[in-house]
Amino acid sequence: xxxKRLPLALTVxxxxxxxxxxxxxxxxxxxxxxxxxAAAATGTGTSNDxxxxxxxxxxxGVRVVPAKSGTLSxxxxxxxxxxADRDSNVAAQSGGNVVRVLVTEGEQVRAGQVxxxxxxxxxxxxxxxxxxxxxxxxxxxxxxxxxxxxxxxSLNAAVQAAQATLSQAQQNAxxxxxxxxxxxxxxxxxxxxxxxxxTAQSQLAQARNSLSQNGxxxxxxxxxxxxxxxxxxxxxxxxxxxxSRTAVRAPFAGTVASLNVxxxxxxxxGSTVFRLVDPGSIKVQFNATTADAxxxxxxxxxxxxxxxxxxxxxxxxxxxxxxADRLVPITAxxxxxxxxxxxxxxxxxxxxxxxxxxxxxxxxVQVDGGENAVYLAEGKSARRQTVTVVAExxxxxxxxxxxxxxxxxxxxxxxxxxxxxxxxxxxxxxxTTAGSSTGEAP
Numbered sequence: 246x247x248x249k250r251l252p253l254a255l256t257v258x259x260x261x262x263x264x265x266x267x268x269x270x271x272x273x274x275x276x277x278x279x280x281x282x283a284a285a286a287t288g289t290g291t292s293n294d295x296x297x298x299x300x301x302x303x304x305x306g307v308r309v310v311p312a313k314s315g316t317l318s319x320x321x322x323x324x325x326x327x328x329a330d331r332d333s334n335v336a337a338q339s340g341g342n343v344v345r346v347l348v349t350e351g352e353q354v355r356a357g358q359v360x361x362x363x364x365x366x367x368x369x370x371x372x373x374x375x376x377x378x379x380x381x382x383x384x385x386x387x388x389x390x391x392x393x394x395x396x397x398x399s400l401n402a403a404v405q406a407a408q409a410t411l412s413q414a415q416q417n418a419x420x421x422x423x424x425x426x427x428x429x430x431x432x433x434x435x436x437x438x439x440x441x442x443x444t445a446q447s448q449l450a451q452a453r454n455s456l457s458q459n460g461x462x463x464x465x466x467x468x469x470x471x472x473x474x475x476x477x478x479x480x481x482x483x484x485x486x487x488x489s490r491t492a493v494r495a496p497f498a499g500t501v502a503s504l505n506v507x508x509x510x511x512x513x514x515g516s517t518v519f520r521l522v523d524p525g526s527i528k529v530q531f532n533a534t535t536a537d538a539x540x541x542x543x544x545x546x547x548x549x550x551x552x553x554x555x556x557x558x559x560x561x562x563x564x565x566x567x568x569a570d571r572l573v574p575i576t577a578x579x580x581x582x583x584x585x586x587x588x589x590x591x592x593x594x595x596x597x598x599x600x601x602x603x604x605x606x607x608x609x610v611q612v613d614g615g616e617n618a619v620y621l622a623e624g625k626s627a628r629r630q631t632v633t634v635v636a637e638x639x640x641x642x643x644x645x646x647x648x649x650x651x652x653x654x655x656x657x658x659x660x661x662x663x664x665x666x667x668x669x670x671x672x673x674x675x676x677t678t679a680g681s682s683t684g685e686a687p
Contacts, residue, residue: 303666304625304666304667304668305627305658305660305661305666305668306667306668306670307622307654307658307667307669307670308654308655308656308669308670309622309652309653309654309655309669310605310606310609310652310655311650311651311652311653312603312604312647312648312649312650312651312652312653313603313604313649313650314603314649315601315602315603315604316598316600316601317598317599317600317601317602317604317635317636317637317638317641317642318596318597318598318599318638319596319599319638319639320594320595320596320597321533321537321594321595321596321597322592322593322594323531323532323592323593323595324531324590324591324592324593325529325530325531325549325577325590325591325592325593326529326530326531326588326589326590327527327528327529327551327579327582327585327586327587327588327589327590327591328528328529328530328587328588329522329523329526329527329528329587330523330526330528331497331499331521331522331523331526332502332520332521332522332523332587333496333497333520333521333522334517334519335360335493335495335496335518335519335520336515336516336517336518337361337363337490337493337512337513337514337515337516337518338490338493338514339363339368339487339491339514340363340511340512340513340514341364341365341491341511341512342363342364342509342511342512343361343362343363343364343506343507343508343509343511343512344362344363344364344508345361345362345508346360346361346362346504346506346507347360347361347362348360348501348504349501350501350502350503350504351500351501351502352500352501353498353499353500354498354499354500354501354521355495356495356496356497356498357494357495358494358495359492359493359494360493360494360495360518360519361492361493361504361506361512361518362491362492362493363491363492363493363512364491365488365491365492368484368487368488368490368491369488371484371487371488372481372484372485372487372488374484375477375480375481375483375484376481378477378480379478379480379481381477382470382473382474382476382477382478383474385470385473385474386467386470386471386474389466389467389470390467390470393466393467400452400455403452403455404449404453406452407445407449407451407453408449410445410448410449411442411445411446411448411449413445414438414441414442414444414445414446415442417438417441417442418438418439418441418442420438421434421435421438421439422435422438493512493518493519495521496521497521497523498523499521499523499524500523500524500583501519501520501521502519502520502521502522502587503519504518504519505517505518505519506518522587524582524583524584525583527578527579527582527583527585527587528558528576528577528578528579529558529576529577529579529591529593530574530575530576530577531574531575531577532568532570532572532573532574533572533573533575534571534572534573535567535571535573536597537597538563538565538567538573538575539565540597540598541560541563541575541595542560542563543560543561543562543563544559544560545559545560545595546558546559546560547559547560547577547594547595548593548594549577549579549582549591549592549593549594550591550592550594551585551589551591551592556579556580556581556582556585557579557580557581558577558578558579558580558582558593559577559578559580560575560576560577561576561577561578562576563575563576575593599635599636599637599638599643600636601635601643602635602636602643602644602645603643603644603645603647603648603649603651604641604642604643605619605641605644605647605653605655606640606641606642606653606656607637607640607642608655608656608657609642609653609654609655609656609657610632610634610642610644611657616631617631617632617633617634617644618630618631619632619644619647619653619654620653620654620657620661620663621651621652621653621654622652622653622654622667622669623652625666625667625668626664626665626666626667627654627661627662627663627665627667628663628664629662629663630646630647630651632644632645632646632647633646
């Protein structure tokens with residue numbers, strides 16, 4: 246009897262264990278030991294497939310940047326040539342040997358100051374001869390005037406005397422005519438009175454003729470002597486000018502940039518003796534693109550770098566016409582650039598405006614379906630917003646279609662979609678790898 250009860254107890258125990266191991270809602274077949282897949286046997290109902298898309302309830306950790314209105318600009322650098330408004334190669338106006346060099350290179354000179362002196366011995370002798378000719382011409386003119394004046398006085402006296410003699414002869418002739426008619430004188434006496442009258446008339450005519458001839462001579466001689474004197478005076482002026490040309494002077498105040506002659510050398514007429522630069526007129530010229538040139542208007546300031554020193558330059562003018570290289574020449578005046586060497590190269594730096602709009606990081610803009618878009622953080626959701634890119638530079642873009650102050654998600658996680666659940670992280674929060682999900686339920 247004992248042998249019959251032992252198998253029954255084992256059977257009851259086995260059934261009890263099977264019931265306890267059956268999952269909730271399980272069927273009878275499972276309770277009876279029907280085979281099940283290994284995954285179902287775990288009783289969790291959770292898949293371990295790592296390639297499956299995250300559940301829609303996944304929250305992404307993102308960073309945001311506030312959009313700001315502004316102007317997007319970029320710094321340009323262009324090679325510039327240092328120039329001067331007044332940069333002159335001063336030439337000798339007369340040929341001669343150099344006897345003195347009165348300044349050194351780099352020295353400041355005033356307008357009219359003698360820089361180089363040429364031999365002037367011949368010019369000085371010519372000037373002395375011209376002065377002597379003036380003196381001789383003056384003497385000749387004075388003598389002519391004196392002689393003419395004395396002769397005129399004498400001839401005038403002769404004319405007056407002849408007039409007095411004629412008047413007396415006319416009276417005597419009239420008296421003789423009256424006395425002869427009365428029989429008071431003879432015919433011979435009458436004829437004698439008539440002869441004296443004729444002689445007096447002839448003497449007066451002669452005196453007047455001499456006076457007239459003397460006047461004509463004076464009218465020819467004095468102007469001739471005056472012309473000779475004027476010519477001699479012009480010769481003095483020319484000789485004096487030739488003498489002054491032997492001194493090569495500075496045409497304006499400036500700095501002697503270079504000297505081309507030394508003492509003892511011959512400087513030919515028209516040859517360059519020294520170079521003079523006005524330090525107050527230093528300017529630079531550089532080329533800019535047509536887009537940049539439009540903003541580089543007169544009065545715009547920029548930086549000029551040379552020899553480790555920065556100078557301020559102000560745009561003076563621009564033709565705004567591109568050359569064959571499609572670049573526009575820009576001229577700028579340099580402040581305090583007196584020490585800059587004319588002809589040297591410098592670096593012009595200026596800011597060029599690319600565009601205005603709302604500024605955001607370049608990485609915040611996504612290109613999808615031919616559109617530029619950004620994602621905005623609105624509460625706990627991301628919203629896709631299309632924008633128009635105006636300009637881009639230096640990791641920033643200027644866009645339109647976005648309000649200033651908007652919270653722009655940047656960087657954009659690869660899995661971010663419109664309407665996705667997000668959590669905005671602050672700078673103190675550990676950075677989450679872009680595109681990774683938190684695995685938390687909303």
